[in-house]
Amino acid sequence: MNKYQEALDELCTCTEGWNSEHCCSHAEWRQASEYLENCRKLLQELVDRATPKKVLNMYMFVYMNEYTVKTGQCPFCKRGLGINEVTKSPKFCPDCGQALEWTDADAK
């Protein structure tokens, strides 16, 4: 189980019975709130990672005089993105899992 799943599970467990007026004391509530905030941040991290970000220093070149391929740098870990398949650029960084967006703002 990864930390995101763990955070999500904890969040779900903690929020059970939130509608109840007598679920916990003020101190417990405060502690739970802080804990949930931490969980929320982890989930935000996951959401961010899953949201495509623009590839850095993206450039196109012609491979084997036949295919136009794109390459660049991961926007999160700055890893150089190799070409895995001739006609496709990776949708996720093979190193950190960042979702990648290959659209070129200057192209259209």
Ligand SMILES: [Zn+2]
């Ligand atoms: Zn990366």
